[in-house]
Amino acid sequence: MEKFLWIHLNLRRKVILGFAIWLCALGAISVVSYYNLLRIEGKVAVVEIADDLSNIILEMRRYEKNYFLYGEGYDENVIHGRMALDKLDEAENYGRQLLVADSIAHIREALTAYQQNLDRIHRAGYAVSKKDIDRLRSLGQQLEETSRRMVRFERKRIMQINEQLRRNLFISLAMVLVLGAGLVHFLRNRIIRPLREVEETTLKIAEGSFEPVTMGRADDEIRRIMQAINRMVSELERRQEQLVQNKKLSSIGTLSSGIAHQLNNPLNNISTSCQLLMEEDQAPDPEFTARMLQNIERETLRARDIVRGLLEFSRSHEFALRRENLREVVRGAIRLISSQTPPGVEIESWIPEDVEVDMDRQQIQEMLLNLLINGIHAVAGVGTGLSVTAEADPGRNRVSLFVEDDGCGFSEEVRGQMFDPFFTTKDVGSGTGLGLYIAYGVVRKHGGEICVEGREGVGARFVIRLPMRLAELPKEQG
Ligand code: ADP
Numbered sequence: 001m002e003k004f005l006w007i008h009l010n011l012r013r014k015v016i017l018g019f020a021i022w023l024c025a026l027g028a029i030s031v032v033s034y035y036n037l038l039r040i041e042g043k044v045a046v047v048e049i050a051d052d053l054s055n056i057i058l059e060m061r062r063y064e065k066n067y068f069l070y071g072e073g074y075d076e077n078v079i080h081g082r083m084a085l086d087k088l089d090e091a092e093n094y095g096r097q098l099l100v101a102d103s104i105a106h107i108r109e110a111l112t113a114y115q116q117n118l119d120r121i122h123r124a125g126y127a128v129s130k131k132d133i134d135r136l137r138s139l140g141q142q143l144e145e146t147s148r149r150m151v152r153f154e155r156k157r158i159m160q161i162n163e164q165l166r167r168n169l170f171i172s173l174a175m176v177l178v179l180g181a182g183l184v185h186f187l188r189n190r191i192i193r194p195l196r197e198v199e200e201t202t203l204k205i206a207e208g209s210f211e212p213v214t215m216g217r218a219d220d221e222i223r224r225i226m227q228a229i230n231r232m233v234s235e236l237e238r239r240q241e242q243l244v245q246n247k248k249l250s251s252i253g254t255l256s257s258g259i260a261h262q263l264n265n266p267l268n269n270i271s272t273s274c275q276l277l278m279e280e281d282q283a284p285d286p287e288f289t290a291r292m293l294q295n296i297e298r299e300t301l302r303a304r305d306i307v308r309g310l311l312e313f314s315r316s317h318e319f320a321l322r323r324e325n326l327r328e329v330v331r332g333a334i335r336l337i338s339s340q341t342p343p344g345v346e347i348e349s350w351i352p353e354d355v356e357v358d359m360d361r362q363q364i365q366e367m368l369l370n371l372l373i374n375g376i377h378a379v380a381g382v383g384t385g386l387s388v389t390a391e392a393d394p395g396r397n398r399v400s401l402f403v404e405d406d407g408c409g410f411s412e413e414v415r416g417q418m419f420d421p422f423f424t425t426k427d428v429g430s431g432t433g434l435g436l437y438i439a440y441g442v443v444r445k446h447g448g449e450i451c452v453e454g455r456e457g458v459g460a461r462f463v464i465r466l467p468m469r470l471a472e473l474p475k476e477q478g
Contacts, residue, residue, distance in 0.1 A: 011190065011220040018183045025179055029172035036165040040158060046091060047154045053087040053107070054147040056080050061140050064118070068133065074122055081115050103150040107143060114139040194222040198229055210237040240441060243421075244366070247434045251369060252314045258339025259310050266299035266306070273299070309336050313365055319445065321358050321470055326399065327351040329361055330388050333368040340376060346385035347372065355392045357399055358470040359446060367442040370435035371403040371462050377426070378407025378460060397468050406459040418452060446470070 060080040063073035088108050117136045121128045194213075201213045212230040215223055273295045280288060309332050327349075334347050341347060368388070375386040383406040392399045410418065410425075417423045419440045424431030439462075443450040447467050454460035 011222060014220075015187070015191075018186060022176070022179050022183055025172070025176050029169070029176065032168055032172070033165065036161060036168070040161050040165070043154055043158045043161065047151060047158065049087055049091045050147060050151040050154055053084055053091065054144070054151055056084045056087060057140075057143050057147050060084065061144060064136070064140055067118075074118075077118065078115070081111065081118075084111055103146060103153070107146050107150070110139055110143045110146065114143060190220070191222060194226065198225060201229060201233065205233060205236060210234070210240070243434060244363075244438050244441070247370075247432060247438055248314070248366060250432070251366070251373075252310070254340070255310060255313070255336055255369075259306055259336075262306050262339045263303055266303040269299040270296050270303075306335070313362060313369075315362070317362065319360050319363065321360055323356050324359050324361050324364075326355040326357050326390055326392075326401075327353055329357075329359070329364055330368060330390070330401075333365045333372065334388070336365070337369055337372045337376070340373065342376070342380060344384070345376060345379055347375075347388070348385065349388040351388070351390045352392060355390060355399060355468075357466060357468050359466070360442075363442045363445070367439040367464075368403070370439045374435055375403065375405035375407060375460070378409070379405050380407070383407040383459065392468065394468060399466050399468050401464040401466070403462040403464070404459065405461075409454045409456045409458045409460055411456050415452060415454075419450075 057080075060077050063077035063080065066073035067077060085108070088104055088111070092104050114136065117132065117139060121132050121136060124132075197213050201211065204211055210233050212233050213226045215226045215230075273292045277284075277289060277292045312332075313336060330349050330351050334349055338347065372386060372388075379385060386403065386405045389402045389404070390399060391402075414425060419436045420433075421437040422433040423437075424433035440450055443464055443466065447470060448465050450462060450464045452460060452462050
């Protein structure tokens with residue numbers, strides 16, 4: 001039943017209940033310890049009184065001895081008798097609660113008998129009998145003995161209470177520690193660890209990766225927070241996809257006009273070759289005809305490649321990893337952008353021939369296009385060109401791509417914000433501030449890193465490190 005109740009409590013109530021139990025345990029320990037301390041205090045006071053009483057009785061006996069030897073000391077004996085009675089009254093205040101009432105009553109009785117005896121002896125003068133003296137002495141001894149026993153008894157009780165107090169304290173401390181440890185364990189497992197996971201997830205989101213948080217089994221507030229975080233993660237992922245798509249659409253718009261321009265060349269060449277062939281109409285030279293037809297075929301293929309590049313780039317598809325030749329991917333991106341390159345600006349690439357990387361071709365091309373478009377903007381009027389180079393390190397399963405330009409560069413302040421979404425230094429209409437943000441997202445999605453080096457007036461160098469082989473790649477493609 002208790003377990004049932006515990007399961008149905010929400011996290012806040014569980015924490016409150018846990019602390020309440022812990023505080024109650026602490027409170028109970030304090031109350032019991034305080035009570036035991038009070039008992040010890042009372043006992044110590046009684047021992048002190050009993051000690052005084054024992055000393056007073058000893059003094060009384062000394063005066064009794066003097067009285068019988070030298071006839072002196074009667075008054076002092078009586079005074080000490082009264083002092084002993086006062087002490088007994090004092091002891092009685094504690095004794096009532098402290099189980100010494102019996103001893104006190106016994107001493108009081110013996111003391112009264114002793115005083116009456118001594119008084120009778122004193123009044124009788126020299127006519128006192130040996131029997132009376134013996135009885136007095138026996139009463140005196142009895143008094144002495146009982147008071148000493150009382151002291152011993154109370155001392156022993158103090159030791160016992162002390163021992164009990166120590167044992168109780170030890171057990172309660174152990175209980176409080178176990179309860180505290182349980183509470184800490186509960187807080188760590190059910191609150192701190194999940195919150196840390198949430199924190200890690202938010203950091204990953206900030207870095208562009210949209211991994212959901214793994215949820216525990218308990219149906220509590222933390223699970224609901226995690227569900228909300230996971231909903232947010234998938235919503236963010238969806239929105240980022242949308243952003244990427246929008247940016248891509250705007251890139252396709254820009255690229256299409258360039259592509260149309262690029263198609264002019266092969267079409268012109270095809271048209272010229274056709275015209276020349278038609279002019280040869282009367283006496284066709286077979287060799288010349290073959291050359292012209294080869295020309296036409298080459299230019300047709302060129303035109304097909306140009307159109308295919310744009311088609312491949314614009315086709316919408318799900319993120320899919322394939323093993324691609326890096327050189328082809330980079331060249332494809334450069335081909336797409338080449339119509340945007342102003343006169344006097346060169347784009348060069350040095351990529352080793354046989355480097356194969358697991359990637360989503362479209363996304364990596366988009367990332368390269370964004371970097372290249374930025375580079376073209378940066379070199380306009382100040383630089384001479386851009387270069388794309390690569391170094392493969394199969395041993396460490398890593399390929400590094402360098403996209404470099406000798407353009408205007410950037411300040412330290414710009415460098416700090418370059419990868420932020422919507423950050424742009426360009427005029428309204430020409431910059432969206434999404435190019436580098438998307439590039440960052442693409443690289444992170446491929447398990448890689450991107451960073452930038454450069455200075456104002458010197459140029460920029462983007463370094464992209466990607467793993468060559470990715471675990472999720474389907475087997476048949478490897
Ligand atoms: P946009 O190009 O739309 O401004 P980006 O996210 O692509 O958005 O770039 C953000 C900013 O980073 C640019 O506005 C520019 O200031 C800076 N930047 C990007 N690439 C370069 C580069 N190659 N050289 C100098 N500055 C650059």
